[in-house]
Amino acid sequence: MEGIGAGNGASAATLDQWRQYSRLFQFYLDKTTPHATYRWIGTATLAFLFVLRIVYVQGFYIVTYGLGIYVLNLLIGFLSPLVDPEVDPTDGPMLPTKGSDEFKPFIRRLPEFKFWYAITKAFIISMLMTFFSMFDVPVFWPILLCYWIVLFALTMKRQIMHMIKYKYIPFSIGKQKYGGKKSSYSAGGSGGGSRAD
Structure with a gap:
């Protein structure tokens, strides 16, 4: 016992x-x-080190291909709205389809932090896999690269068409940003204040 x-x-x-x-x-x-x-920047550095590792060992192309497919899947989640009007038009907030519709903010299916975290984990795991020869399956890498490029182009075309159809932009580049109240006092001006001697 x-x-x-x-x-x-x-x-x-x-x-x-x-x-x-x-x-x-x-x-x-x-x-x-x-x-x-x-x-x-840290994740880009990790990706660069992974590419250097693949070029140095001249192998692990299947691992790289799997990583590319996984990153593409994450990217689609990052660019997609939380509620897709094509799939479920009745539940949750809707994307505005006309200029007169009320503005609703774009909410991602996969938030930026989770997107970054998943990609970083994927690069770390892929890097670790390159140290085990059992994952080095011999393949003709140009075919995998061509297939991935075609898959990426078709997937992005479909996603861009979806963005155009439902009139949303998943990025805040160029959108107006609202800040706090700005002070009307300027440091270089003579503001008319009195000085006590």
């Missing part, structure tokens, strides 16, 4: 330690949330 109790105690301690690491990881992950530019 003591062996069973000791096993449960060790398992509870391991579970407790795992929860502690999980909380610590989540704490540091939450600290990165407002720093989108730095997060994406």
